[in-house]
Amino acid sequence: MKRTISRISPFIGILIVFGTWFVVSRIEIFSPYVLPTPEKVLSSFSKMLQSGEIFVDIAISFGRVLKGFLIAFVLAFALGTFRILVPAAEKYYEYILQFFRNVPPLSMIPLLILWCGIGEVTKTVIIVLASFFPMYLNIVKGFTGCDKCLLEVGDAFGYTQFEKFTHIVLPYALADILVGMRIGMGYSWRAIIGAEMVAASTGLGHMILLAQQMSRTDKVIVGIFVIGIVGLVTDKLFGIVIKKLFKGTGENGWN
């Protein structure tokens, strides 16, 4: 009994939201332009599914996210590793990093358009800026947080600095790195939608903006749903991959 309740309880929340929406739009407190009915949204959604346009937008946005995310990860990992191997270097770029961490990537769009045009480069840079910091900070946290006692084990068995990094620091930091990647992925999604609303002619963000300009609130809502669902699915997939990759250890409390 308890099991079935815990299994259906997420759906109860969703049901309540949709129920409220249905009732509110039915008694027409707001005009259908402000709040379209669920049926209207659903029918536009199914039309967009049938015509396939939505898939194109999803694929384009997803492709951009993936590209920027991968670049950001490689950068964050490289810089995080560098930060560990040459601790003294941190002083030189610490403030620059902190500065950029506090600048929302979207505020850079005007500059980026000026410098890189409205092509793919601008969007990639936005995503890199958005997802780099959570990954970099988590990677550094994982690396610097390494248990000194375990590092001493490396000393006790004659490990070189490099071996200690690959055999102790890296596996120790894995959990933090993966958390960083997950957060970075989420940030990438947020950023790309914003970027596409300002500087794109394709993608989910652009689709939403276009719908707004054509007063199609129903399509706007469809776009929001799709973003939420795609983000959720990516995050879940991420979780599954993590579990699969670190099966033995993950099951044993090391996560």
Next chain:
Amino acid sequence: MAGIELKNIQKKYSVENRVINVLNGINLQIPRESITVILGRSGCGKTTLLRIVGGLEDADAGEMECDVEHKTTFVFQESRLMPWLNVWDNVKFGLKKQECDKMVIQSIIDTVGLHGFEKAYPNQLSGGMQQRTAIARALAYNPSFIMMDEPFAALDYFTREQMQKELIRLQRDRGVSILFVTHSIDEALLLGHKIVVIEGGQIKAEFMLKADNKERNLLEPEFIELKKNIIERLDL
């Protein structure tokens, strides 16, 4: 008899603006191919001394001389296993890829009584099993000099006795040198070729034991006498 020679080793720590003189000029000779036991109360600096000998810590003053190159390793007071590795992988942690001999590793795991737990992760083991894994890890490394910091403290009477026997056998077969820390006088009497009592950061007494450590009976008058002697020194 030559081995490692410590001359006037000093070490202090400052904790909250208070300076603690942990080691106040330790002069010690650690003979080769035998078991040297360091005995002392909790907090007297045994671990500190071991860490200095093992090169994990620098002494403030003093010298250390080795007559030969040693392949040294450590059994820490805590097990310090890698939580992401299972018992098997932890045991071969010190080995390079080409040095891994499955038969040897298996026999070492069997020796410490962990047969059947090769796939278990550290957090699935009891404290004593973790400690035995750490001992196996040190043995698999095939060192010529092992420093052991109260390695059997977490074990029950029977396992402890069995492990002590194994250690004696191993030390004999491989001719390793062992620096062994304990606060159990009986353990020191059972294992040691040389027993060193530390108190107040200095060596209070040294005893050389001639009897073969293969078959010592602590109830013999010789050992009872020695035990009394050691207790007196510790009391000072």
